[in-house]
Ligand code: HEM
């Protein structure tokens with residue numbers, strides 16, 4: 001298992017613990033702590049749920065597609081941006097009731113960093129799911145060679161050389 005996969009899964013578990021702590025504090029002291037709801041919701045959904053999905057996806061999608069991950073270094077960058085971004089967002093939401101200006105700046109920076117992190121994931125997965133043009137052409141050529149002429153034979157993507 002790649003280190004970034006393991007670290008995404010570990011981050012997910014840490015965020016689950018953060019979410020649970022915030023959830024319990026809201027349940028116990030709603031009058032003071034219900035303002036932490038967005039911090040709790042994002043620690044749970046963007047932290048626990050999403051980071052678990054990222055870790056599993058980075059491990060499983062290259063195996064499903066039979067293609068290596070487009071960029072392992074981008075996955076490592078994603079790991080850092082996702083955690084720093086979410087820490088700033090959660091910290092910002094926790095600070096806002098007491099230190100509004102600092103908390104608001106942390107939230108805004110964290111939101112942008114988290115969005116960039118999601119962009120890294122979207123790009124990397126999209127490219128890993130896409131079949132390279134050369135492989136697609138090779139598959140089309142094999143398919144058209146296997147089928148008899150005129151029987152559902154697909155149009156070749158490139159001009160076939162004359163026979164003989
Ligand atoms: C020990 C575990 C947990 C506790 C004690 C807990 C507790 C709470 C409490 C007290 C609220 C505020 C409800 C209100 O507005 O009155 C809340 C909201 C929320 N929780 Fe949890 N929670 C826990 C785990 C989770 C997990 C694992 C998830 C998701 C994977 C989650 C997702 C949410 C979301 C999305 C909201 C906001 C719902 C809304 O927008 O109204 N929670 N939780």
Ligand code: HEM
Nearest residue numbers: 037038039041042045046049050110111112114115116118
């Ligand atoms: C770049 C990533 C994200 C950013 C910057 C972001 C930002 C926000 C903001 C600013 C709010 C309003 C909070 C408020 O009431 O003051 C919000 C609410 C919410 N977001 Fe996100 N979000 C992100 C990703 C996600 C994802 C991936 C999920 C679910 C998988 C999610 C689920 C929710 C939910 C359930 C609420 C309502 C929470 C509540 O009841 O307090 N968000 N989000």
